[in-house]
Amino acid sequence: MDMPMMKKMLDALMNADNDVRKSAELYFTERFSNDGEGMVQTLLGIFSDTSCITIHRSFAAVLLRRAVEKCHFSPEKNVELRSLLVHLWKNETDNTLLKRLAHIMAQSAMNSSWVELLPQVIDSVRETFVLCLHVLV
């Protein structure tokens, strides 16, 4: 599924009309069962695209958390996904989106061990701190 199509589906999934929402949910579930990894890629694409509106990025993150819960990634794909998540984490400045990202990362850690997650995140905070000090100086 391409990004414009995904954005339309996100709108449909958030629609106030029950029928529209239900058919979108059905469609999403069907597409996800056919190509889970592809769906994860598209959702990551929406989330990482800072030109997308926040509500799309936020809802994409909600779906991404569920997708990560259900998908079984190969070890290589998992490393790739985690590296991207940490990269996104380091660059995100919106509190709500950071919270969504935290849930995705914790979900990934639940699926299979990710003991380096917390040290990585704490190190990144220190890096930001040093960077801020440089800016201030």
Place this chain on the structure above:
Amino acid sequence: MQKQNVAITAAIMLVEIVTEQCPQDILTNIQVLGQFLSSQLGAATPTIQVGSAKSTCACIIALENDGAREAFKPAIQPIINILGATLSRCDEGDATSIMEYLVSVAQVQPIFFKGNIDAVVQAMLTVAKSDDLEFSTRSIALELLVTLTETAPALARRCPGLVQGLVPLAMNIMLDVDETEAEWVAGKYTQELAEDNSFVGEEALERAAAGMGGRMLAPTILSLCQQFAGHAKWTYRRAAVAALCRLAEGSSATFKNYFDQSVQYLIGALQDASARVRYQAVETLGRFAALFPQNAKLLVTTFVPGLTSMLGQEVICDRLRGHVASALINLTNPETCDAEYLVESGLLEPLLSSLVVCLQNASLEVQPYCLDLLGCVAQVSGESFTPYYSSFMPGIKNILVTAQGPLLVKLRGKAMDCVGLVGDAVGSSLFSQDAADVMLLLIKDLKSSSAEAQDIAFDYVLPACARIARALGAAFSPFLSDVMAPLLAGASQIIKCTIEDADDDDNEGEAVKDEETGMESAVMSVGGLKKRVTMNTYAVHQKDQAARMLFEFAEALKGEMASHLMPALEVTLAMITDKHSSDMRASAALALAKLFEAVLDAASKGYMDSKTLGAVLQSSLNRLLESQRGEINGSARACSADALSDILQACYDSAEEQADGGRNSYSVIVRPDVSNSQIIVSELLERCVESVKRRLGREHAFQSNEGLDAEDKSAFEEEVRHFLVLLIHVLC
């Protein structure tokens, strides 16, 4: 620095999430986390401070390693300081969220507070006493104090500030009553009492008494009760009586020492000028009747005359009158009240006269309680009730006919209860004609497809039928088919249960019920994931009730159940291992034993052949042993063991009685064969081993818990005795 703060806040939040979802990662990264969080507790930004305080608590809760947890101990004082700072800037939301975490620490790791308990207690007392704060904020602080008394009673007892501070605090909260006396007096009995803050104080007192024991708390509570009792304001006098009640409820063993003086005090409180104080005294009396059955005679002879007089007075407000009826129900509980207490003391006739008056002029809210009371009094008095039978039965039958519609469901249901109890009290010869009339009405209800009839079938109609069956004995047989059909249908219904992913926004512990379908759903953690579990709890309740009814019918009719016995056994066997409810499994196990006794009786009367009897015995024993194997609920396990014991005892009792009172074991009607007996003995020995292990595990947990000491030692698992008794039965 803005970006820096966002990054730190987010990292702290991630730690909080990881503690919930991957707690093992906390121990792995304890050093990095400890340094990071402790440095952020001292941050300049309030958001970061609060986040670090919450994440630190989350880590403490997540860590199972005592040594690792100790590393966080220096964080307690900074967390208390942060709490103080949030309150100083009137940020009660953040303060509440920190205290909620501290409550969780007190629930799962109370010993963590050792060494700092005085500081924590003082901080919480300060918050809980602050009238300027929202009550919800104050009550969380109170909750932490009470939780400590429950989870670490020995630690709590060693903290004088807690004992001295908690009781006055709780009793002062008990004065916080919203309704004026006039508003309260105007309310109906069944109307929910206003959710006053006073209840929070009362519950705190009771839980603390139950948690740390009454020995430490009683002197402080009683001293304050004395002060409050002499106060001019009714709120104080009400609080004094309520405190007494809560102390008794929480610590009945200690309260025995104060029982006599409390009774004297209650005599005075029942005469109080305030209806609310009298109401509280009546409630306390009702609780005393339930808590101190050994003192039933004293309570009945001392208080029934006064309560009888109050019951008959139309001028008394509805709430008080209803409560008087309820207290009398407890006082005349057939299990604790002997006939002589009422009959020989001359209390029966005045009580029944008051009941006649009350049934005629009390509100519709109070009348159901009068019917309950009438049933209890009839049961207690037995044959002595016979002269009064004709004064009451026409009225009760009239209620059954005329009380129709949703508003009168309870009244009609209680009338059904009452008919059975009264009939059972006076016996079949006097009751049989009325019983036949009533059974026609009840069967009409059972056959009705209206929603109202369906609703009351298992709660009122079938239990009433069971009581009437007990009163009539074999004469009930003509009605049995009409009764057993809905009973067996209810017992064999399939319980709908689904488990699906919960929404991200759903909170764990959230429960909703659809009253129309009976479906109840709750969000819970299954394997670390949030799932929504939905179950038809209405069907679960009906099945549990059905098992109880099968017990009642089997006990009342025995072999007279005849052709209904095998279908009843079939549904009962299925319920014994039903995974949906331990209550249902316990009820079904006990019902099975009664049904087996009924089968033996049927066989002795020639309604059943001996081959069937052997098969019934084998399937019953096998199912009970199966239930023993996997049962995790202690009560269900005990009931299942009792049922096994009763069945084997019934086999033994089926033998001819000898001159010395013993049984000739060669003449038993049925018994397990030798190979089956070997399996039973071997299984029971395994259960004995498991039971001993459980007991040792609990003893070890007790001894290694610094929060407990000898005063908290309650009886350890006694079920091993069940199995030993069973073994003896099998060997006999």
